[in-house]
Amino acid sequence: MTMIEDGMIAPLLLFLGDAPDIGWAKTASGLAQWRPEDCAGQYRLAGCQVDLGLPDMDFAAARAAGVRTLVIGIANDGGFIADSWVPHLIAALGAGLDIAAGLHERLADHTEIAAAASEAGRSLHDLRQPKRVFRPGTGKKRSGLRLLTVGTDCAVGKKYTALSLEREMRARGMAATFCPTGQTGIMITGRGIAIDxxxxxxxxGAAEWLSPPADRNHWHLIEGQGALLHPAYAGVTLxxxxGSQPDAMVICHEAGRTELQGYEGDFACPSLRAALDVHLAAARLTNPAVRGVGVSLNTSLLDEGAARDALKRAEDEMGLPACDPLRWGAGAIVDHLARTFPA
Amino acid sequence: MTMIEDGMIAPLLLFLGDAPDIGWAKTASGLAQWRPEDCAGQYRLAGCQVDLGLPDMDFAAARAAGVRTLVIGIANDGGFIADSWVPHLIAALGAGLDIAAGLHERLADHTEIAAAASEAGRSLHDLRQPKRVFRPGTGKKRSGLRLLTVGTDCAVGKKYTALSLEREMRARGMAATFCPTGQTGIMITGRGIAIDxxxxxxxxGAAEWLSPPADRNHWHLIEGQGALLHPAYAGVTLxxxxGSQPDAMVICHEAGRTELQGYEGDFACPSLRAALDVHLAAARLTNPAVRGVGVSLNTSLLDEGAARDALKRAEDEMGLPACDPLRWGAGAIVDHLARTFPA
Incomplete structure (x- = not known):
């Protein structure tokens, strides 16, 4: 039994709704990938095009299998509770499950869901809303080292890159802590802040709180959010x-993506160089010494040969090591980081 | 009797607390300057260093003079209700006044104040918290023209510049609408959104909502917030x-300021050129045709000769008209704007 944040209890059943593709189910797929021991099954509505390879369970079967919490594992634009989910969520409460979500709209603010939870004596966990009061940023330099993953777009692998770096650095005995900034990272680790x-x-100010002063050789590995060249989310990113005052940045991109996801026809995906440069220029305000240390490419759309080619091209273009962390690990970036920032 | 936003009713008594200087009292001074007909008096605590030239009134005298609402006219860092204010606010409620505030901390969430309001049957107006649900930005181009005031720092005259431009443009028969983005602008006009x-x-997305599609020759004059080269507030600015998709920008600065206010010793105030360029570069994402159209200098620290010199130097440096809108009007910027964007 694992407690996270304000008490979401495993085992978990992942609610996939009618997600049309894996991009909509990134919270669920993140949990399945990085916390597999706690994911007992998936619950899908008619029309759902996503299969995480977990057992399909109805709520009674899940409860019988010991499941404690239904996790809303999909994210729609705007983060609201879709009307089509509501009867299912009420049924889950009636079957004895708690519900956890990382949406902007709170479960606890939804009249029908709140009433059903109260009647069933079940708990609702809204993990996206900060429980703390923050202060404006100070810009004051903090001790320790920080790496921030940044991107050409949303949903290009900033979270997985930071998690992969943490895994690789810890395996080498380096002091490293992943700092989640979104609902999926919070659900995976039980810590963090949904910075958006x-x-x-x-x-x-919240970003400053997230990576407090630390030992001289300790790396905070901060999950990036959004992108500076994105028309909706750049404010969050900036x-x-x-606030992160990064010493190092890794630029993340999905190989083959040419337009911003959801903004096709209106906004092109910037080049790696343009995207890294704009993030470095912004970061210099609070850390003039910031540097790019690597490229992270999500090559999942490419076969192995094309993926190797894409990584080689990125290395040549950027003069930095390029990795697909999920496919072949983040070792080359960690090698470069260790050389660039010797202990 | 004037109704604004959710019902703040004039005449108003301006609460100045123990404000150490006019910068802390910018909400009150904005009301006194732009809505003088509704400001009946000021209420100051021991140690207050600000005098807006209004009659000092206690709550009983204010009530007798017909005052309906006490407005918290000061803003501290973080926007919270200071403990030292609380007994005075409770006394105001007891004397029959409503209270309005534009703080991050809500009057309605403060246990003692809420209880006192309830007991006295008075209203609390929290004008900073958005009453609407917004959506992520779309980046889609809207009709009409937009001017955004931007700055080298906070509190350099972005709001006054936009208000002055509205006054000057309307006097010339141009279609122009000031769009407030902060609590003072909202209190002055009864519209807008506290974007921070x-x-x-x-x-x-909220910025897109604030200046909807409009006639081809209509100018939305959008009050800027923060600054892109500010360590605390640049996310809001970006x-x-x-979201504003400005066609034109006016860069605002306080003549003589060399360091960011409240960040002295840590952050220098950027040059006009550096500040305008970083805002133009950012704005090109959603409007590649954006251009700088003027410089607004707050010269209140300078005598007339020095102020004229500062404006001349700014014009030479930037190749754009420079005005102090409160001292000598914004006519030169409007001249340039009309030439640059002919009807």
Whole structure:
């Protein structure tokens, strides 16, 4: 039994709704990938195009199998509770499950869901809303080392890159701590802050809180959010960049993506060089010594040969090591990081 | 009797607390300057160093003079209700006044104040918290023209510049609407959105909502917030820049300021050129045609000769008209704007 944040209890049943593709189910797939021991099954509605390879369970079967919490594992644009989910969520409560979610809209604010939870004596866990009050950023330098993953777009692998770096660095005996900034990372680790959900004035202050002063050789590996060249989310990104005061940045991209996801026809995906440069320029405000240390490519759309080619091209273009952390590990970036910042 | 936003009713008594200087009292001074007909008096605590030239009134005298609402006219860092204010606010409620505030901390969430309001049958108006749900920004181009005031720092005159431009443009028969983005602007006009108080994910979406599609020759004059080269508030600024899709920008600065206010010793105030360029570069994401159209200098620290010199130097440096809108009007910027964007 694992407790996270304000008490979401495993084992977990992952609610996939009618997700049309894996991009919509990134919270569920993140849990399945990074916390597999706690994921007992998946629950899918008609039309769902995602299969995480977990047993399909209805709520009674899940409860009988010991499941404690139904996790809403999908994220829609805007983070609201879709009407089509509501009868299923109420049924889950009636079957004895708690519900956890990382949406902007709170379960506890939804009249029908809140009433059903109260009647069934079950708990609702809203993990996206900060439980703390923050202050404006100070810009004051903190001790320790920080790496922030940044991207050409949303959903390009910033979280997985930071998690993979943590795994690799710890395997080498380096002091490293993954700092989640979104609901999936919070659900995976039981810590962190959904930086896109704080009051706008306090983005950088919340980011400062997230990676406090630390030992000289300790790396905070901060999950990036959004992208500076994104028309919707760049404000979140900039506050996170300023508050994180990164010493190092890894630029993340999905190989083959040419337009911003969800903004096709309106916004092109920037080049690796343009994207890294704009993040470095912004980061210099609070850490003039910041440097790019690697490229992380999600090559899942490519076969092995094409993926190797894409990594080689990225290395040549950027003069930095390029990895697909999930496919072949993040070792080359950690090698370069260790050389660039010797203990 | 004037109704604004959710019902703050004039005449108003301006609460100045123990404000050490005019910078802390910018909400009150904005009301006194731009809505003088509704400001009946000021209420100051021991140690207050600000005098707006209004009659000093206690609550009983204010009530007798017809005052309906006590407005918290000061803003501290973080926007919280200071303990030292509380007994005075409770006394105001007891004397029959409503209270309005534009703080991050809500009057309605303060146990003692809420209880006192309830007992006295008075209303509490929290004007900073958005009453609407926003969506992420779309980046889609809207009709009409938009001007955004941007700055080298906070509190350099972005709001006054936009208000002055509105006054000057309307006097010339141009279609122009001031769009407030902060609590003072909201209190002055009864409209707008406190952009620093929205959930971080929705900054640009809220900015898109604030200046909807309009007639081809209509100018939305959008009050800027923060600054892109500010370690605390740049996230708010960037979302506002992207969502506003400005066609034109005026760069605002306080003549003589060399360090960011409240960040002395840590952050220098950027040059006009550096500050305008970083805002233009960011704005090009959603409007590649954006251009700088003027410089607004707050010269209140300078005598007339020095102020004229500062404006001349700014014009030479930037190749744009420079004005002090409160001292000598914003006519030169409007001249340039009309030439640059002919009807």
């Amino acid at each position: 959900s704080v009051v706008a004035d306090f983005i950088s 506050g996170l960049v300023h | 108080s929205v959930v971080a994910d929705f900054i640009s 979302g506002l820049v992207h």
